[in-house]
Amino acid sequence: MKIISVARYKGVTYEAELDDGRKLYLHADIITDFGIRAGMEIDRDTLKRIVYASNFRRAYQRALYLLDYRDYTYSEMYGKLIENYKSEPLCTAVMKRLTEHGFIDDVRYADRMARKLVEIKRFGFRRCKRELMQKGISGFIAEDVLAPYSDVFWENLMELMKTKHSRYLTDREDRKTIEKVKSALVRYGYDFTEINRAVKEYFESAEDLEEEN
Known part of the structure; x- marks a missing residue:
């Protein structure tokens, strides 16, 4: 032709x-x-190579355009590309280039997101891991980036009870209200074992303060 x-x-x-x-x-x-x-x-093979190169360039530039506005996980960006270009080999090749150049880095993304989830939103380990995996982060990476926050999770749990839930934790015998607080903390991503321990320590601390006064 x-x-x-x-x-x-x-x-x-x-x-x-x-x-x-x-x-x-x-x-x-x-x-x-x-x-x-x-x-x-x-010939036909040359035409295919031209079309592939053109599509690769378009897809790569599209990815860079999206990355100008925010970070993406590998899974998120791949989803964006496959939605538009439909070709798995093409999108996989583009993702390979993006990761090689450091534009896509799931560990970096997970680390930044973990800091926000723990330090700002004060979610527990389970909620943080779930939020990360919903973004396409693997369970192994999620656990690795959350590991340094093991002590912070406990501090956050106690802080949530002292600030967000203190008005409900006034009577140790009010089991109904205490269970509501526990349910709220479960939704934050804390497990029952640590919640029960935190509630126990919270009331013990409150009683110690009363005795001192």
């Missing part, structure tokens, strides 16, 4: 028309890389 014309289409995009009527819209870099020009004879 033959390329019968090559003309600037818009900006750095060119229109290359084939003798079978098909038109390709290619970036100037693709035109240069393949030496595309009017009158050029190309």
Whole structure:
């Protein structure tokens, strides 16, 4: 087959028309890389390589555009690309390039997200791990980035009871209200064992303060 014309289409995009009527819209870099020009004879394999290179460039630039606005996990970005480009080999190749260049890094993403979940939202380990995995982070990475916060989880749990739930924890015998507080803390991602221990220590501390006064 033959390329019968090559003309600037818009900006750095060119229109290359084939003798079978098909038109390709290619970036100037693709035109240069393949030496595309009017009158050029190309076979089917070369055409496939041109189309692949063009799609790869579009997908890669699209990923970089998205990354200008926020970080993505591998899973999130792959999902965005496959939604638009439909080709698993193409999207996998783009993701390989993105990870090689450090644009996609699940450990870095998980570390930043873990800090926010623990230090700002004060979620427990279970909730933090679940939130990370919902973003496509593997369970192993989630556990690794959360490991340094083992002491902080306990501190956060006690702080939540002193601030967010203190008005409900006024009567040690009010089992109904205490169970509601425990349920709320479970939703925060703490397990019953640590919650029960925290509630016990909370009331013991409150009683000690009363005795001192």
